[in-house]
Amino acid sequence: MSSKMAITEIPTADKLINKQAEQVTQIKPSMVIIGNGMATGRLLDEIIKRTPNKYQITVIGKEHFGSYNRIMLSAVLAGDATIDSIMQKPLAWYKAHNINFLSGCVVTYINKEKKYVDLATDTKIHYDELIIATGSRTATIPAKNQNIAGIFNFRNIADTEKIQAFAKQAGTSSKQAVVIGGGLLGLEAAYGLALSGVEVTLVHRNKWLLNRQLDKVAGVMLQSIMEQKNIKFALGHEVAAFENIIVQNPTVKPPTVKPPANSEVQCEKLSGVRLTNGEFICAQMAVIATGITPNKELAEISNIDFNRAILVNDYMQTSDAAISALGECCEHNQATFGLVDPIWAQCITLAERLCNNVEKPFKNAPVPTKLKVSGVQLFSAGDVEVSDDSQCFTLLDKKALIYRKIIIKSGKVSGVVLFGDVSSGMAYFTLMQQKAIVTPMLPELLIGEEFVTNIEDEKKACIA
Numbered sequence: 001m002s003s004k005m006a007i008t009e010i011p012t013a014d015k016l017i018n019k020q021a022e023q024v025t026q027i028k029p030s031m032v033i034i035g036n037g038m039a040t041g042r043l044l045d046e047i048i049k050r051t052p053n054k055y056q057i058t059v060i061g062k063e064h065f066g067s068y069n070r071i072m073l074s075a076v077l078a079g080d081a082t083i084d085s086i087m088q089k090p091l092a093w094y095k096a097h098n099i100n101f102l103s104g105c106v107v108t109y110i111n112k113e114k115k116y117v118d119l120a121t122d123t124k125i126h127y128d129e130l131i132i133a134t135g136s137r138t139a140t141i142p143a144k145n146q147n148i149a150g151i152f153n154f155r156n157i158a159d160t161e162k163i164q165a166f167a168k169q170a171g172t173s174s175k176q177a178v179v180i181g182g183g184l185l186g187l188e189a190a191y192g193l194a195l196s197g198v199e200v201t202l203v204h205r206n207k208w209l210l211n212r213q214l215d216k217v218a219g220v221m222l223q224s225i226m227e228q229k230n231i232k233f234a235l236g237h238e239v240a241a242f243e244n245i246i247v248q249n250p251t252v253k254p255p256t257v258k259p260p261a262n263s264e265v266q267c268e269k270l271s272g273v274r275l276t277n278g279e280f281i282c283a284q285m286a287v288i289a290t291g292i293t294p295n296k297e298l299a300e301i302s303n304i305d306f307n308r309a310i311l312v313n314d315y316m317q318t319s320d321a322a323i324s325a326l327g328e329c330c331e332h333n334q335a336t337f338g339l340v341d342p343i344w345a346q347c348i349t350l351a352e353r354l355c356n357n358v359e360k361p362f363k364n365a366p367v368p369t370k371l372k373v374s375g376v377q378l379f380s381a382g383d384v385e386v387s388d389d390s391q392c393f394t395l396l397d398k399k400a401l402i403y404r405k406i407i408i409k410s411g412k413v414s415g416v417v418l419f420g421d422v423s424s425g426m427a428y429f430t431l432m433q434q435k436a437i438v439t440p441m442l443p444e445l446l447i448g449e450e451f452v453t454n455i456e457d458e459k460k461a462c463i464a
Contacts, residue, residue, distance in 0.1 A: 028053070028054065028055055028056040029054070029055055029056070029128035029129065030055065030056050030058065030126060030127050030128045030129070031047075031055035031056070031057045031058070031127065031128065031129045031130075031131070031354070032057075032058045032059075032060065032117060032125055032127035032129070032130050032131070033057065033058070033059045033060065033130075033131045033133060034060050034107045034117065034130070034131065034132050034133065034134055034298065035060070035061065035062075035132065035133035035134040035135055035327070035329070036059050036060070036061030036062075036063065036066070036067050036101075036103075036133075037067065037070065037133060037135045037327065037328075038067065038068075038069065038070060038071075038088075038327075038340070038343075039133045039135070039326055039327030039328070039343050039346070039347065040059060040061075040067060040131075040133045040327075041067030041088050041089050042343070042344055042347045043131070043133070043326065043347040043350060043351060044057070044059075044067075044089070044097075044099070045347075046347050046348055046350075046351035046355075047351050047354070047355055048097060049351075050351055050352075050355035050356060051355040051356070052097070054355060055128075055129070055354075056098075056100070057098075057099045057100065058099070058100040058101075058102065058125060058127075059094065059099060059100070059101045059102065060102045060105050060107055060117070060119070060125070061101065061102065061103050061104070061105065062104070062105065062106055063103065063104070063156060063157065063158070064103045064104045065083075065087065065103070065157060066087060066088070066089040066090045066091050066093060066094065066101070066103075067087075067088050067089040068083075068086050068087045068088055068089075068157070069086045069088055070155070070156070071340075072085075072086040073086070073154070073156070073157070073159075073160050074185070074188030074189060074191070074192055075188075075192075076157075076160050076164075076192075077154075077160050077163060077164060077188070077189060077192030077193070077196075078188075078191060078192035078195045078196075079192075079195060079196065083157060091103070102119075105119050105120070105121065106119065106120040107119060107120075107298060108120050108301075109298075109301060109302060110130065110298060110302035110304070110323070111302075112302065112303070112304075112320050112322075112323070114126075115127055115128070115130075115322065117130065127322070128322070129322060129324070129354060130322060130323045130324070131323075131324045131325070131326065131350070132298060132299065132310060132318070132323065132324070132325040132326075132329060132330075133325070133326055133327045133329065134295040134298060134329045135294075135295055135327055135328045135329055136292035136293055136294050136295055136328035136329065136338070137153070137155060137292065137293050137295060138153040138154070138155050138288055138289070138290060138291075138292065138293070139290045139291040139292055139293045140293070141180060141238070141239060141288060141290055142238075143238070143239040143240060143241055143242060143273075144240065144241035144242065145241050145242040145243065145244065146242060148242050148244045148268050148269065148270050149268060149269050149270065150166070150269055150270035150283075150284055150285045150286065151242060151270060151285075151286045151288065152166075152285065152286070152287050152288070153287075153288050153289075154185060154189050154287050154288070154289045163189075163193070163285070163287060164196075166284070166285050167193060167196035167197070167198050168196070175197065175198045175199065175284060175285075176198065176199045176200075176201075176272075176282050176283045176284055176285075177193050177198045177199070177200050177201075177283055177284070177285045177286065177287060178200075178201050178202075178203055178239075178272070178273050178281055178283040178285075178286045178287070179193070179200060179201070179202045179203070179286075179287045179289055180202075180203050180204075180239055180273075180286065180287065180288050180289065180290060181202075181203075181204065181288065181289040181290040181291075182202060182203075182204025182205075182206060182208075182209045182210065182211070182235070183210060183212075183289070183290070183291070184210065184371055184373060185289040186202060186204070186287075186289035186290070187202070187209065187210070187222075187226065187373050188373065189287050189289045190202045190226070190231050191226070191229060191231065191373075193287070194229055194230045194231050198285075199230075199232075200230070200231050200232065201231075201232040201233070201234055201281050201283070202226075202231055202232070202233050202234070203233075203234045203235075203237065203238070203239055203273070203275065203281070204233070204234075204235050204236075205236070205237065205238045206235065206236065207219075207235055207236045208220055208222075208223065208235065209222050209223055209226075209233075209235075210222065210371070210373075210378070212384070213369045213371065213378065213380040213384065213417075214378065214380060214384065214417060214419070215384050215385060215405060215417055217394075217396065217403060217405070218378070218403050218405070218417050218419040221401060221403060221419055221420075222373065222376060222378070222419070223235075225376055225401070226373075234275060234279065234281065237275040237276050237277050237279070238275065238276045239273045239274070239275060239276075239286075240274050240275060240276045241273070241274045242270060242272075242273055242274075242286060243270075243271050243272050243273065243274055243280070244268040244269060244270060244271055245268070245269055245271040246268060269284065270283060270284055270285060270286060271283075271284075273286060292328060292338055294308060294309035294310070294328055294329045294330070294331070294336055295328075295329045296308075296309050296310050296329060299318070299325075304318050304319055304320060304323060305318065305319035306331075307331055307334075308331055308336055309328075309329055309330050309331035309336050310325040310329055310330045310331060311330075311331050311332075312324070312325050312326070312330045312331065312332050313332075314332075314349075314361035314362055314363075315349060315350070315353050315359055315360075315361060315362070316330070316346055316349055316350040316353070316362060324350055324354075326343065326346040326347060326350055327343050327346065328343070330346070332346075332362060332364060333364065335364050337364075339367060339369070341367040342362075342364055342365075342367065345362055345363070345364075345365075346362050348360065349361065349362040366381070366382070366432075366433070367381075368380065368381035368416075368425060368426070368429045369381065370422070370425065376419070376420070377418075377419075377420060377421070377422045378418065378419055378422065379416065379417075379418040379422035379425035380416065380417050380418070381415065381416045381425070381428070381429045381432060382407070382413070382414050382415035382416060382432055383407045383409075383414045383415030384415060384417060385415075386407055387409075389409060389410075390407050390408060390409040390414060390415075391407070391408045391409075392405065392406075392407050392408075393405070393406045393407075393408065393442065393443065393445075393446050394406075394446075395446050395447070397420075400420065401419070401420045402419065402420040402421045403417070403418070403419040403420060404417075404418055404419075404421075404424075404446055405417040405418075406428065406445065406446055408438065408439070408442075411437045411438065411439045412431075412432070412435050412436065412437060412438065413428060413431045413432040413436075413438055414432070415432075416428040416429065416432070423448065424448045428445075
Protein backbone atom coordinates (compact mmCIF):
# COMPACT_ATOMS: atom_id res chain seq x y z
CA MET A 1 0.00 0.00 0.00
CA SER A 2 1.48 3.25 -1.00
CA SER A 3 0.59 6.76 -0.13
CA LYS A 4 1.62 10.14 -1.36
CA MET A 5 2.45 12.89 1.05
CA ALA A 6 2.02 16.54 0.12
CA ILE A 7 5.26 18.38 0.56
CA THR A 8 4.74 21.92 1.88
CA GLU A 9 7.61 24.34 1.67
CA ILE A 10 8.40 25.89 5.00
CA PRO A 11 9.16 29.61 4.49
CA THR A 12 12.46 30.81 5.77
CA ALA A 13 12.76 33.73 8.17
CA ASP A 14 14.04 35.94 5.35
CA LYS A 15 10.96 35.20 3.23
CA LEU A 16 8.64 35.91 6.14
CA ILE A 17 10.31 39.25 6.76
CA ASN A 18 10.11 40.15 3.07
CA LYS A 19 6.42 39.22 2.95
CA GLN A 20 5.66 41.33 5.99
CA ALA A 21 7.58 44.22 4.47
CA GLU A 22 5.50 43.95 1.29
CA GLN A 23 2.30 44.09 3.33
CA VAL A 24 3.51 47.15 5.20
CA THR A 25 4.41 48.99 2.00
CA GLN A 26 0.92 48.32 0.64
CA ILE A 27 -0.73 50.22 3.50
CA LYS A 28 -1.13 53.85 2.52
CA PRO A 29 -1.69 56.69 4.97
CA SER A 30 -5.26 57.90 4.96
CA MET A 31 -6.07 61.42 3.76
CA VAL A 32 -9.60 62.65 4.43
CA ILE A 33 -10.88 65.86 2.83
CA ILE A 34 -14.05 67.44 4.21
CA GLY A 35 -15.78 69.44 1.48
CA ASN A 36 -15.82 69.00 -2.27
CA GLY A 37 -15.83 72.48 -3.74
CA MET A 38 -13.46 74.09 -6.21
CA ALA A 39 -10.63 74.23 -3.64
CA THR A 40 -10.79 70.46 -3.11
CA GLY A 41 -10.94 69.86 -6.85
CA ARG A 42 -7.78 71.89 -7.39
CA LEU A 43 -6.01 70.29 -4.41
CA LEU A 44 -6.71 66.82 -5.80
CA ASP A 45 -5.16 67.87 -9.10
CA GLU A 46 -2.04 69.13 -7.30
CA ILE A 47 -1.73 65.93 -5.24
CA ILE A 48 -2.20 63.62 -8.23
CA LYS A 49 0.36 65.64 -10.19
CA ARG A 50 2.95 65.09 -7.45
CA THR A 51 2.32 61.75 -5.75
CA PRO A 52 -0.79 60.00 -7.11
CA ASN A 53 -0.27 56.85 -5.03
CA LYS A 54 0.99 58.18 -1.71
CA TYR A 55 -2.37 58.44 0.09
CA GLN A 56 -5.62 56.58 0.25
CA ILE A 57 -7.87 59.61 -0.28
CA THR A 58 -11.46 59.95 0.92
CA VAL A 59 -13.49 63.02 -0.05
CA ILE A 60 -16.64 63.80 1.93
CA GLY A 61 -19.07 66.10 0.11
CA LYS A 62 -22.38 67.50 1.27
CA GLU A 63 -23.78 67.76 -2.26
CA HIS A 64 -24.63 64.78 -4.47
CA PHE A 65 -22.33 66.02 -7.22
CA GLY A 66 -18.66 65.90 -8.04
CA SER A 67 -16.60 69.09 -7.94
CA TYR A 68 -18.00 71.78 -10.24
CA ASN A 69 -17.29 75.37 -11.22
CA ARG A 70 -19.46 77.48 -8.91
CA ILE A 71 -18.44 80.62 -10.79
CA MET A 72 -20.48 79.37 -13.74
CA LEU A 73 -23.74 78.96 -11.80
CA SER A 74 -24.83 82.37 -13.06
CA ALA A 75 -24.41 81.10 -16.63
CA VAL A 76 -26.57 78.08 -15.77
CA LEU A 77 -29.20 80.40 -14.33
CA ALA A 78 -29.13 82.47 -17.50
CA GLY A 79 -29.45 79.38 -19.68
CA ASP A 80 -26.00 79.83 -21.23
CA ALA A 81 -24.62 76.67 -19.60
CA THR A 82 -25.87 73.38 -18.17
CA ILE A 83 -25.07 71.55 -14.94
CA ASP A 84 -23.15 68.94 -16.93
CA SER A 85 -21.07 71.57 -18.68
CA ILE A 86 -19.80 73.10 -15.42
CA MET A 87 -18.99 69.73 -13.83
CA GLN A 88 -15.21 69.57 -13.48
CA LYS A 89 -14.98 66.18 -11.78
CA PRO A 90 -17.94 63.86 -12.42
CA LEU A 91 -18.45 60.86 -10.14
CA ALA A 92 -16.58 58.56 -12.53
CA TRP A 93 -13.44 60.71 -12.16
CA TYR A 94 -13.05 59.80 -8.47
CA LYS A 95 -13.37 56.11 -9.21
CA ALA A 96 -10.85 56.34 -12.04
CA HIS A 97 -8.33 57.90 -9.63
CA ASN A 98 -9.01 55.44 -6.78
CA ILE A 99 -10.52 58.16 -4.60
CA ASN A 100 -13.28 57.19 -2.20
CA PHE A 101 -16.00 59.82 -2.67
CA LEU A 102 -18.78 59.99 -0.09
CA SER A 103 -21.47 62.27 -1.54
CA GLY A 104 -24.41 63.63 0.38
CA CYS A 105 -22.57 63.25 3.70
CA VAL A 106 -22.03 65.71 6.55
CA VAL A 107 -19.21 65.59 9.11
CA THR A 108 -20.49 66.44 12.59
CA TYR A 109 -17.35 66.17 14.72
CA ILE A 110 -13.57 65.70 14.54
CA ASN A 111 -11.93 63.55 17.22
CA LYS A 112 -8.38 64.90 17.20
CA GLU A 113 -7.02 62.48 19.81
CA LYS A 114 -8.19 59.30 18.05
CA LYS A 115 -7.96 60.81 14.57
CA TYR A 116 -11.37 60.13 13.13
CA VAL A 117 -14.35 62.13 11.89
CA ASP A 118 -17.96 61.44 12.76
CA LEU A 119 -20.58 61.52 10.02
CA ALA A 120 -24.23 62.35 10.57
CA THR A 121 -24.94 58.67 9.76
CA ASP A 122 -22.98 57.56 12.88
CA THR A 123 -20.11 56.41 10.70
CA LYS A 124 -16.50 56.98 11.79
CA ILE A 125 -13.73 57.54 9.26
CA HIS A 126 -10.13 57.47 10.45
CA TYR A 127 -7.44 59.73 9.03
CA ASP A 128 -3.71 60.32 9.14
CA GLU A 129 -4.04 63.71 7.43
CA LEU A 130 -7.28 65.68 7.57
CA ILE A 131 -8.10 68.68 5.38
CA ILE A 132 -11.04 70.98 6.05
CA ALA A 133 -12.32 72.65 2.89
CA THR A 134 -15.91 73.40 3.86
CA GLY A 135 -16.09 76.70 1.97
CA SER A 136 -18.60 79.36 2.90
CA ARG A 137 -22.28 80.24 2.82
CA THR A 138 -24.29 83.33 1.96
CA ALA A 139 -23.95 86.03 4.60
CA THR A 140 -27.12 86.68 6.57
CA ILE A 141 -29.00 89.94 6.28
CA PRO A 142 -30.83 91.62 9.19
CA ALA A 143 -34.24 91.52 7.55
CA LYS A 144 -37.39 90.25 9.27
CA ASN A 145 -39.57 87.32 8.18
CA GLN A 146 -36.99 85.26 6.30
CA ASN A 147 -38.91 81.97 6.63
CA ILE A 148 -41.47 82.81 3.94
CA ALA A 149 -41.62 80.54 0.90
CA GLY A 150 -39.96 82.09 -2.12
CA ILE A 151 -36.71 83.30 -0.50
CA PHE A 152 -33.54 81.66 -1.84
CA ASN A 153 -29.79 81.85 -1.50
CA PHE A 154 -27.58 81.58 -4.59
CA ARG A 155 -24.57 79.43 -3.74
CA ASN A 156 -24.94 75.95 -5.20
CA ILE A 157 -26.65 73.75 -7.77
CA ALA A 158 -29.71 73.14 -5.59
CA ASP A 159 -30.23 76.90 -5.18
CA THR A 160 -29.87 77.42 -8.92
CA GLU A 161 -32.38 74.71 -9.77
CA LYS A 162 -34.95 76.13 -7.32
CA ILE A 163 -34.56 79.60 -8.82
CA GLN A 164 -34.89 78.22 -12.35
CA ALA A 165 -38.03 76.30 -11.36
CA PHE A 166 -39.64 79.52 -10.18
CA ALA A 167 -38.62 81.42 -13.31
CA LYS A 168 -40.22 78.72 -15.48
CA GLN A 169 -43.29 78.32 -13.29
CA ALA A 170 -46.35 77.68 -15.46
CA GLY A 171 -49.40 79.85 -15.19
CA THR A 172 -47.66 82.88 -13.69
CA SER A 173 -48.50 85.87 -15.84
CA SER A 174 -46.36 88.37 -13.97
CA LYS A 175 -43.14 87.10 -12.37
CA GLN A 176 -41.25 89.55 -10.19
CA ALA A 177 -38.05 89.00 -8.27
CA VAL A 178 -35.87 90.98 -5.92
CA VAL A 179 -32.14 90.26 -5.88
CA ILE A 180 -30.33 91.43 -2.76
CA GLY A 181 -26.66 92.30 -3.23
CA GLY A 182 -24.86 94.48 -5.74
CA GLY A 183 -21.68 92.42 -5.99
CA LEU A 184 -20.73 90.19 -8.89
CA LEU A 185 -22.93 87.31 -7.75
CA GLY A 186 -25.98 89.55 -7.33
CA LEU A 187 -25.49 91.15 -10.72
CA GLU A 188 -25.18 87.81 -12.47
CA ALA A 189 -28.23 86.41 -10.66
CA ALA A 190 -30.26 89.46 -11.68
CA TYR A 191 -29.09 89.20 -15.27
CA GLY A 192 -29.88 85.48 -15.44
CA LEU A 193 -33.40 86.04 -14.12
CA ALA A 194 -33.98 88.95 -16.50
CA LEU A 195 -33.04 86.72 -19.44
CA SER A 196 -35.65 84.24 -18.21
CA GLY A 197 -38.37 86.86 -18.52
CA VAL A 198 -38.57 87.79 -14.85
CA GLU A 199 -39.03 91.44 -13.84
CA VAL A 200 -36.02 92.05 -11.60
CA THR A 201 -35.20 94.73 -9.04
CA LEU A 202 -31.73 94.65 -7.49
CA VAL A 203 -31.38 96.05 -3.96
CA HIS A 204 -27.94 97.14 -2.79
CA ARG A 205 -27.13 98.96 0.42
CA ASN A 206 -24.35 101.03 -1.18
CA LYS A 207 -24.90 103.90 -3.57
CA TRP A 208 -23.28 102.24 -6.57
CA LEU A 209 -22.65 98.71 -7.81
CA LEU A 210 -19.48 96.73 -7.10
CA ASN A 211 -18.48 99.44 -4.65
CA ARG A 212 -15.44 97.45 -3.48
CA GLN A 213 -14.02 97.14 -6.98
CA LEU A 214 -15.31 100.27 -8.75
CA ASP A 215 -15.54 103.97 -8.02
CA LYS A 216 -18.80 105.89 -8.45
CA VAL A 217 -18.18 106.79 -12.11
CA ALA A 218 -17.62 103.19 -13.17
CA GLY A 219 -20.43 101.97 -10.91
CA VAL A 220 -22.92 104.35 -12.51
CA MET A 221 -21.77 103.30 -15.99
CA LEU A 222 -22.33 99.67 -15.07
CA GLN A 223 -25.78 100.46 -13.73
CA SER A 224 -26.78 102.19 -16.98
CA ILE A 225 -25.78 99.13 -18.98
CA MET A 226 -27.64 96.76 -16.65
CA GLU A 227 -30.74 98.96 -16.84
CA GLN A 228 -30.72 98.42 -20.60
CA LYS A 229 -30.99 94.70 -19.82
CA ASN A 230 -34.34 95.28 -18.06
CA ILE A 231 -33.02 95.36 -14.49
CA LYS A 232 -34.26 97.98 -12.04
CA PHE A 233 -32.23 99.20 -9.07
CA ALA A 234 -32.87 100.35 -5.51
CA LEU A 235 -29.49 101.58 -4.28
CA GLY A 236 -28.45 103.04 -0.95
CA HIS A 237 -31.05 101.03 0.99
CA GLU A 238 -31.44 97.62 2.63
CA VAL A 239 -34.32 95.18 2.97
CA ALA A 240 -35.96 95.77 6.35
CA ALA A 241 -38.52 92.97 6.07
CA PHE A 242 -40.00 90.38 3.74
CA GLU A 243 -43.79 90.53 3.52
CA ASN A 244 -46.17 87.70 2.77
CA ILE A 245 -49.67 86.83 1.65
CA ILE A 246 -51.80 83.84 2.67
CA VAL A 247 -52.76 81.75 -0.34
CA GLN A 248 -54.64 78.51 -0.92
CA ASN A 249 -52.32 75.51 -1.06
CA PRO A 250 -53.01 73.89 -4.46
CA THR A 251 -51.75 70.48 -3.24
CA VAL A 252 -54.50 70.20 -0.58
CA LYS A 253 -58.19 69.72 -1.39
CA PRO A 254 -60.17 72.57 0.23
CA PRO A 255 -62.61 71.55 2.99
CA THR A 256 -66.30 72.41 3.07
CA VAL A 257 -65.78 74.52 6.21
CA LYS A 258 -63.44 77.51 6.20
CA PRO A 259 -60.24 76.45 8.02
CA PRO A 260 -58.26 78.53 10.50
CA ALA A 261 -55.48 80.76 9.18
CA ASN A 262 -52.72 78.31 10.13
CA SER A 263 -54.35 75.31 8.43
CA GLU A 264 -52.37 73.14 6.01
CA VAL A 265 -54.72 74.10 3.18
CA GLN A 266 -53.26 77.60 3.34
CA CYS A 267 -49.64 78.69 3.03
CA GLU A 268 -47.53 81.80 3.15
CA LYS A 269 -45.93 83.14 0.00
CA LEU A 270 -43.72 86.12 -0.57
CA SER A 271 -45.53 89.25 -1.71
CA GLY A 272 -42.57 91.61 -1.70
CA VAL A 273 -39.91 93.39 0.36
CA ARG A 274 -40.08 96.50 2.50
CA LEU A 275 -36.94 98.67 2.32
CA THR A 276 -35.40 100.67 5.15
CA ASN A 277 -36.73 103.87 3.54
CA GLY A 278 -40.28 102.50 3.65
CA GLU A 279 -40.52 101.68 -0.06
CA PHE A 280 -42.33 98.44 -0.97
CA ILE A 281 -41.23 96.34 -3.96
CA CYS A 282 -43.58 93.63 -5.22
CA ALA A 283 -41.96 90.23 -5.72
CA GLN A 284 -42.90 86.58 -5.65
CA MET A 285 -39.28 85.55 -5.17
CA ALA A 286 -36.21 87.00 -3.47
CA VAL A 287 -32.64 85.90 -4.11
CA ILE A 288 -30.09 86.70 -1.39
CA ALA A 289 -26.69 87.13 -3.06
CA THR A 290 -24.77 89.18 -0.51
CA GLY A 291 -21.29 88.44 0.83
CA ILE A 292 -20.03 85.15 2.25
CA THR A 293 -19.57 83.75 5.75
CA PRO A 294 -16.79 81.14 6.26
CA ASN A 295 -18.00 77.73 7.42
CA LYS A 296 -15.96 77.44 10.62
CA GLU A 297 -18.51 75.58 12.78
CA LEU A 298 -16.70 72.24 12.55
CA ALA A 299 -13.59 73.85 14.04
CA GLU A 300 -15.62 75.43 16.82
CA ILE A 301 -17.17 72.19 18.06
CA SER A 302 -13.91 70.24 17.60
CA ASN A 303 -11.71 72.64 19.60
CA ILE A 304 -9.64 73.84 16.63
CA ASP A 305 -8.48 77.46 16.79
CA PHE A 306 -10.63 79.91 14.85
CA ASN A 307 -11.42 83.59 14.58
CA ARG A 308 -13.60 84.81 11.73
CA ALA A 309 -12.60 81.57 10.00
CA ILE A 310 -10.40 78.54 10.78
CA LEU A 311 -6.91 79.79 11.63
CA VAL A 312 -3.99 78.42 9.60
CA ASN A 313 -0.25 79.09 9.51
CA ASP A 314 1.94 79.73 6.45
CA TYR A 315 1.74 76.03 5.54
CA MET A 316 -2.06 75.74 5.87
CA GLN A 317 -1.86 73.84 9.18
CA THR A 318 -4.46 74.50 11.87
CA SER A 319 -3.76 74.42 15.60
CA ASP A 320 -3.61 70.61 15.21
CA ALA A 321 -0.58 69.49 13.19
CA ALA A 322 -2.50 66.66 11.49
CA ILE A 323 -5.34 68.93 10.36
CA SER A 324 -5.11 71.49 7.56
CA ALA A 325 -7.62 73.94 6.12
CA LEU A 326 -7.83 75.89 2.89
CA GLY A 327 -10.16 77.99 0.78
CA GLU A 328 -13.03 80.15 1.93
CA CYS A 329 -13.25 78.47 5.35
CA CYS A 330 -9.72 79.43 6.47
CA GLU A 331 -8.08 82.58 7.80
CA HIS A 332 -4.41 83.46 7.31
CA ASN A 333 -2.81 86.54 8.87
CA GLN A 334 -6.26 88.08 9.52
CA ALA A 335 -7.31 87.63 5.88
CA THR A 336 -10.11 85.44 4.53
CA PHE A 337 -10.48 84.41 0.91
CA GLY A 338 -13.05 84.44 -1.85
CA LEU A 339 -10.95 84.83 -4.99
CA VAL A 340 -9.54 81.94 -6.98
CA ASP A 341 -5.88 83.02 -7.22
CA PRO A 342 -4.96 82.93 -3.52
CA ILE A 343 -6.87 79.69 -2.99
CA TRP A 344 -4.98 78.05 -5.85
CA ALA A 345 -1.74 79.19 -4.17
CA GLN A 346 -2.93 77.59 -0.92
CA CYS A 347 -3.45 74.28 -2.75
CA ILE A 348 0.14 74.36 -4.01
CA THR A 349 1.51 75.11 -0.53
CA LEU A 350 -0.49 72.25 1.00
CA ALA A 351 0.33 69.75 -1.74
CA GLU A 352 4.05 70.51 -1.50
CA ARG A 353 4.04 69.88 2.25
CA LEU A 354 1.89 66.73 2.22
CA CYS A 355 3.32 65.15 -0.92
CA ASN A 356 6.94 66.25 -1.06
CA ASN A 357 7.59 67.33 2.54
CA VAL A 358 8.59 70.73 1.15
CA GLU A 359 7.79 73.86 3.14
CA LYS A 360 6.62 76.38 0.57
CA PRO A 361 4.95 79.17 2.59
CA PHE A 362 1.69 80.63 1.38
CA LYS A 363 1.84 84.35 0.67
CA ASN A 364 -1.36 86.28 0.17
CA ALA A 365 -0.07 88.42 -2.69
CA PRO A 366 -2.29 91.18 -4.08
CA VAL A 367 -4.27 90.10 -7.13
CA PRO A 368 -6.23 92.22 -9.56
CA THR A 369 -9.96 91.80 -9.87
CA LYS A 370 -10.86 90.88 -13.43
CA LEU A 371 -14.58 90.68 -13.95
CA LYS A 372 -16.89 90.09 -16.84
CA VAL A 373 -20.36 91.19 -15.84
CA SER A 374 -22.90 90.36 -18.52
CA GLY A 375 -20.44 91.08 -21.31
CA VAL A 376 -18.93 94.19 -19.69
CA GLN A 377 -15.18 94.03 -19.07
CA LEU A 378 -13.97 95.37 -15.72
CA PHE A 379 -10.53 95.54 -14.10
CA SER A 380 -9.63 96.78 -10.64
CA ALA A 381 -6.47 96.69 -8.52
CA GLY A 382 -5.28 98.48 -5.42
CA ASP A 383 -6.90 101.74 -4.35
CA VAL A 384 -10.29 102.61 -5.80
CA GLU A 385 -10.69 106.08 -4.30
CA VAL A 386 -8.18 108.94 -4.22
CA SER A 387 -6.76 110.06 -0.86
CA ASP A 388 -5.22 113.31 0.37
CA ASP A 389 -1.69 112.12 -0.45
CA SER A 390 -2.43 110.78 -3.93
CA GLN A 391 -3.24 112.06 -7.43
CA CYS A 392 -5.94 110.84 -9.75
CA PHE A 393 -5.79 110.71 -13.57
CA THR A 394 -8.92 109.75 -15.51
CA LEU A 395 -10.06 109.23 -19.08
CA LEU A 396 -13.76 109.00 -19.88
CA ASP A 397 -15.43 108.28 -23.21
CA LYS A 398 -19.17 108.23 -22.50
CA LYS A 399 -20.10 107.38 -26.06
CA ALA A 400 -17.82 104.34 -26.24
CA LEU A 401 -18.42 103.54 -22.55
CA ILE A 402 -14.71 103.46 -21.80
CA TYR A 403 -13.33 104.67 -18.48
CA ARG A 404 -9.80 104.60 -17.09
CA LYS A 405 -8.64 105.78 -13.72
CA ILE A 406 -5.09 105.63 -12.41
CA ILE A 407 -4.21 106.68 -8.86
CA ILE A 408 -0.62 107.76 -8.24
CA LYS A 409 0.95 107.96 -4.80
CA SER A 410 4.58 109.08 -4.31
CA GLY A 411 5.10 108.73 -8.06
CA LYS A 412 3.94 105.10 -8.10
CA VAL A 413 0.73 103.45 -9.24
CA SER A 414 -1.39 102.67 -6.16
CA GLY A 415 -4.72 101.93 -7.84
CA VAL A 416 -6.36 101.20 -11.20
CA VAL A 417 -10.01 101.11 -12.29
CA LEU A 418 -10.81 100.17 -15.90
CA PHE A 419 -14.24 99.87 -17.51
CA GLY A 420 -14.98 98.74 -21.06
CA ASP A 421 -11.38 98.42 -22.27
CA VAL A 422 -9.15 96.42 -19.93
CA SER A 423 -6.37 95.59 -22.38
CA SER A 424 -3.75 97.55 -20.40
CA GLY A 425 -4.87 96.27 -17.01
CA MET A 426 -2.08 93.77 -16.37
CA ALA A 427 0.54 96.27 -17.56
CA TYR A 428 -0.69 98.75 -14.95
CA PHE A 429 -0.78 96.02 -12.32
CA THR A 430 2.82 95.02 -13.12
CA LEU A 431 3.93 98.62 -12.64
CA MET A 432 2.11 98.62 -9.31
CA GLN A 433 3.81 95.41 -8.20
CA GLN A 434 7.22 96.64 -9.30
CA LYS A 435 6.63 99.94 -7.47
CA ALA A 436 8.00 101.69 -10.54
CA ILE A 437 8.19 105.47 -10.71
CA VAL A 438 5.71 106.36 -13.44
CA THR A 439 5.70 110.17 -13.28
CA PRO A 440 7.75 110.50 -16.51
CA MET A 441 5.21 108.28 -18.30
CA LEU A 442 2.24 110.57 -17.67
CA PRO A 443 -0.10 111.46 -19.34
CA GLU A 444 0.62 108.82 -22.00
CA LEU A 445 0.31 106.11 -19.37
CA LEU A 446 -3.40 106.82 -19.12
CA ILE A 447 -3.95 106.24 -22.82
CA GLY A 448 -2.52 102.72 -22.71
CA GLU A 449 0.59 100.61 -22.35
CA GLU A 450 1.31 100.66 -26.10
CA PHE A 451 1.94 104.42 -25.97
CA VAL A 452 4.24 104.12 -22.98
CA THR A 453 6.25 101.45 -24.78
CA ASN A 454 6.67 103.71 -27.81
CA ILE A 455 7.85 106.60 -25.67
CA GLU A 456 10.40 104.43 -23.87
CA ASP A 457 11.69 103.16 -27.23
CA GLU A 458 12.09 106.76 -28.44
CA LYS A 459 14.07 107.67 -25.33
CA LYS A 460 16.40 104.72 -25.88
CA ALA A 461 16.83 105.68 -29.52
CA CYS A 462 17.71 109.29 -28.58
CA ILE A 463 20.28 108.12 -26.07
CA ALA A 464 21.82 105.82 -28.66
